[in-house]
Structure formats: C-alpha cells, structure tokens
Amino acid sequence: MRQVWLPVKELLSGKHEGELVSLRGWIYRTRSSGKIAFTVIRDSTGIIQVTIVKNEVEELESFESARKALMESSVKVTGILKKDDRAPGGFEILASIFNVVDYADIYPITKDQSEVLLRDNRHLWLRSRRMTSILKIRSTVTGAIHDFFRGRGYHEFTPPIFQPNQAEGGSSLFEVKYFDKKTYLSQTWQLYAEAAIFSLEKIYDVSPTFRAEKSRTSRHICEFWMAEMEAAWMDLAEVTEIAKEELKFILARVMERNTEDLKILQRDVTKLMPSLEKPFPTITYTKALEILKDEHGMEVEWGKDLRTLEENKLMESFDTPVVVIFSCMLLSYISVF
RNA sequence: GCCGUUGUAGCUCAGCUGGUGGAGCGUGGGACUGUUAAUCCCAAGGCCGCAGGUUCAAAUCCUGUCAACGGCGCCA
Structure with a gap:
C-alpha cells in the first residue's frame, strides 16, 4: 500500500482521529523527559505535537533520534492520531516510527533575537510562522490583484525591466551596464503602459520596481513589487473608484483565505471591518x-x-x-x- | 548627504568614580513518563569592533577609523 503523507492542517481537522497517520515536516520545538519526548513538527500548513514514548516505538532508535534532533531537522513520522487537550492544536501523534531524514545544525535563531540577526538569517527566518503567514498573505494579495483586473476585462501587460529612460520625476535610477551601453532598472511601467492602452485599452501589471533612494523609512525600499493599471478613455473619478474596489476586493480575499495567518500575526481584524462594509x-x-x-x-x-x-x-x-x-x-x- | 546612538560568549544583554571578564538563553553531558521556547545539576565557550594614545594598570578615559541601527533630508 502506498504511504499517504498528510499535511498538518488535515491532521488538526480531526478527520483522522484514531487512525495510523504519516507526516513529513521539520522540527519546530523539542522537549524531552527520561522516557518521553515531545517534538512539535511544522509544515507549510501548521504545527502539530508528536509524542514519542520510549516503550511504545517500534525501534529504540526512534526515541533516541527524537531526543537528539535539533530544531529544523527534517523528519518523517508515523503514529496514531489522538485527541489530547494538552497538545497545542488539540491533537497529537503518538509515534511508532520517528525517522530523522537529516539532522540540522544548530539553529541560529533563538528566543532572543534582533532585526539584524533575522535579516542576516533571512533564509532561515522564512521558516518562522510569522514569515510563513506574511508570505501567504502576500501571495493572496498578488493573486487577488490578477483576479480583480482580469475579472473586469483587463489584460496583463508586462513592461521591460531594463529601461533606457526615466519616467517618474525625482526618484533616482539604478544604473546598469548593458553590454557597452547604459540602461536603468524600471521605476514604473508608465511610458510603456501609455503606449499599450491604444492597443489593449485596459491593462494592468504586477512587477518589480527599483528606486535608488537612500531613504530609510518603513515606506521606502530600493526594490518592491508594484501593481499598476492604465486604461483608455478613463477619467479621474473612474480610476479612483477602481482603486477603491480593488482594495476592497483584495481585503475581502485576505479575510476569507488568511484568517489563520491574521491570527498568527495577531492583527486586530475588527479594524478592517469598516473597510469591508463601507x-x-x-x-x-x-x-x-x-x-x-x-x-x-x-x-x-x-x-x-x-x-x-x-x-x-x-x-x-x-x-x-x-x-x-x-x-x-x-x-x-x-x-x- | 547631515545629526545621534551602539559595537562585550553562538544569541539577548549587564559590567558603577580605571584595579583578575558576568548572567540568561542556546550548545554538549547527566536526571526526569505530559512537556507547552519546561525544570534541576555539570561543562565548554571571549583579540570587550579595529588602530593608536593617556596610565603603574584600560572593556571602562581620549583620538582616529570601520560597521550597524535610529532620526532628518530626498522620495513613493
């Protein structure tokens, strides 16, 4: 029989209570006593506790490796899914097999952390619940932008990122060597969009944007992704309404699909309700x-x-x-x- | 670009008017059958950012320098 690996979210739903289940993931937390070990395993969908009791595993090695493995080690677990209020999430797996696929090095991010440390270890910080949730919301937002405009008859139009000219006044350009010439990284699709509306009429894009500003505020970064729209025949009032509808559409989508993530990020969702309704x-x-x-x-x-x-x-x-x-x-x- | 703050253990930080470098967490070893980044015992771990100077003596005072962070400016 082919082994079925279940995601954490599925396990926490309770549908498989009492069944023998298998899980693949990474160690999120680990604690152990003399003859019982607890590891919390995470995957992209959530975290679940796995309990490993010395006398109840098929091979002693399962218990020893569960005790030894450090945070972020990759593991495969098989065991009975049990309801238990002592476990975070209300369910846990009582392991019969706990197989460490790879033992991780010491995880540099601990309880005490600083912005600088997290930036230096961004590749590992991505694994945190916080970053995972932020990235999920970001993905929802981008997807919603595409759906919003396509649903209203817009065409996606992708401008070049190497651009020979400056479109927006003021903000600085990143200069790039282009063989034996110079070019710049895009600060906006403006000039290309203005050409394209006479062909497609209604267009939008979501693309990388570069501005060489030495600003150090939470609202200014050198590289970001910007969604822009452009349309023929449209006046300011219409554009304004589209912008409002777009925001509302994105917000509704996030509230619908990222409830868990907003909770993990401890956002006060009630503050968003007026924006959804008014x-x-x-x-x-x-x-x-x-x-x-x-x-x-x-x-x-x-x-x-x-x-x-x-x-x-x-x-x-x-x-x-x-x-x-x-x-x-x-x-x-x-x-x- | 200007101004300010901070650089001490892997991480977060303490270290007084100059007098033999500290804690918690993490890591390694040990104990524990219900833990929630648990608890208890033990251990390893340091060019006190770097370079000068003052002094009998500098992590500590002075000068320079580098880096990071914060504010302003510019900008969205």
Whole structure:
C-alpha cells in the first residue's frame, strides 16, 4: 500500500482521529523527559505535537533520534492520531516510527533575537510562522490583484525591466551596464503602459520596481513589487473608484483565505471591518488640509505633500482608506494598514 | 548627504568614580513518563569592533577609523 503523507492542517481537522497517520515536516520545538519526548513538527500548513514514548516505538532508535534532533531537522513520522487537550492544536501523534531524514545544525535563531540577526538569517527566518503567514498573505494579495483586473476585462501587460529612460520625476535610477551601453532598472511601467492602452485599452501589471533612494523609512525600499493599471478613455473619478474596489476586493480575499495567518500575526481584524462594509470617501486636498487643521491642529502650507506624519493624523478621522485628490492629479492613496 | 546612538560568549544583554571578564538563553553531558521556547545539576565557550594614545594598570578615559541601527533630508 502506498504511504499517504498528510499535511498538518488535515491532521488538526480531526478527520483522522484514531487512525495510523504519516507526516513529513521539520522540527519546530523539542522537549524531552527520561522516557518521553515531545517534538512539535511544522509544515507549510501548521504545527502539530508528536509524542514519542520510549516503550511504545517500534525501534529504540526512534526515541533516541527524537531526543537528539535539533530544531529544523527534517523528519518523517508515523503514529496514531489522538485527541489530547494538552497538545497545542488539540491533537497529537503518538509515534511508532520517528525517522530523522537529516539532522540540522544548530539553529541560529533563538528566543532572543534582533532585526539584524533575522535579516542576516533571512533564509532561515522564512521558516518562522510569522514569515510563513506574511508570505501567504502576500501571495493572496498578488493573486487577488490578477483576479480583480482580469475579472473586469483587463489584460496583463508586462513592461521591460531594463529601461533606457526615466519616467517618474525625482526618484533616482539604478544604473546598469548593458553590454557597452547604459540602461536603468524600471521605476514604473508608465511610458510603456501609455503606449499599450491604444492597443489593449485596459491593462494592468504586477512587477518589480527599483528606486535608488537612500531613504530609510518603513515606506521606502530600493526594490518592491508594484501593481499598476492604465486604461483608455478613463477619467479621474473612474480610476479612483477602481482603486477603491480593488482594495476592497483584495481585503475581502485576505479575510476569507488568511484568517489563520491574521491570527498568527495577531492583527486586530475588527479594524478592517469598516473597510469591508463601507464605501471609501474621496476628498480634495484642500479638504484634507482643513481636516488636519480643524480636527488635529496641524497647519500645512497649501501645495506641500502630505508626509507620513500628516497622513497618520488624517487617518484618525476615518475608519476606512480615503482618497485625496488634487485638481486633476491623484496625489496620495492612504491605507489603514 | 547631515545629526545621534551602539559595537562585550553562538544569541539577548549587564559590567558603577580605571584595579583578575558576568548572567540568561542556546550548545554538549547527566536526571526526569505530559512537556507547552519546561525544570534541576555539570561543562565548554571571549583579540570587550579595529588602530593608536593617556596610565603603574584600560572593556571602562581620549583620538582616529570601520560597521550597524535610529532620526532628518530626498522620495513613493
């Protein structure tokens, strides 16, 4: 009979209670007493406790290796799935076979950690529950963007990333050697999109973007992925509405598919509910300055960009995202995230 | 680019007015049949960022330098 490997999520559902099950994964935590060892195994879908009792494994080696194996060792486990309130998640596997596929080196990330350490060990930090959840949400968001635009008759249009010119004023370019010439990494698809709308009319993309700014804020990075749309015949009001619908669509998708991840990240989901239910307002730039002055006592000179400081204050007056428009130009889009 | 802060064990940090380098976690060994990054005992582990200087004596004071982080500016 072919062995069936079940994902953790499936095991925690309780459907297989009392059955002999098999699991492949990586050691997330490990603890042991004299004759009983507990390891928590993780895979991409969650974590589950495996209990290894010295006298109940088929071969003693199973018990010894469970005691020895360090965090992130890869393992294959077979045992009876039991309901047990003492186990995190409510279920555990009482192992009959605990096979260490590969013994991991000492895992450098411990209880005490710093941002720098986590960055230096990004390849390992990716395995954390936190990063796993963030990456799942990110995947949901990207997928939702594609679904949103395709569902409304948009075509995906992919611009070149090597571009010979500058499109957005101000922000700096990354220069790249292009054989014996120079070129730049894309900061936007703008010029290509403007050419393509006369062919496809409605287009969007999700693509890498590079800006050589030495800014050090949580909102500025040198490389990021940007979703952009462009359409023929469209006016500001229409574009604004699409942006609102898009955000709402993405939000609803994340709330639907990433409930567990939001929990792991300890996000306060109730803050997102108004955005799911209520329309997002559009206000003028002038109105935004009035709100800042009247409700928050902040004087901003007319014509100045709103900084993070002002945006944050402005958002205290709203419980959903808000669009701020400036004559015929979209100035800023502010989200509650 | 400017200003500031910090560099001490694998990690997170303490180390007073200069006088023989410390803790917790992790790791290795030992104990424990219900643990929740458990508990208890033992051990190993250090160019005190680097280079000068002051001093009988420097992790500690001074100068320089490198790196990281934070703020501002620029920018989205």
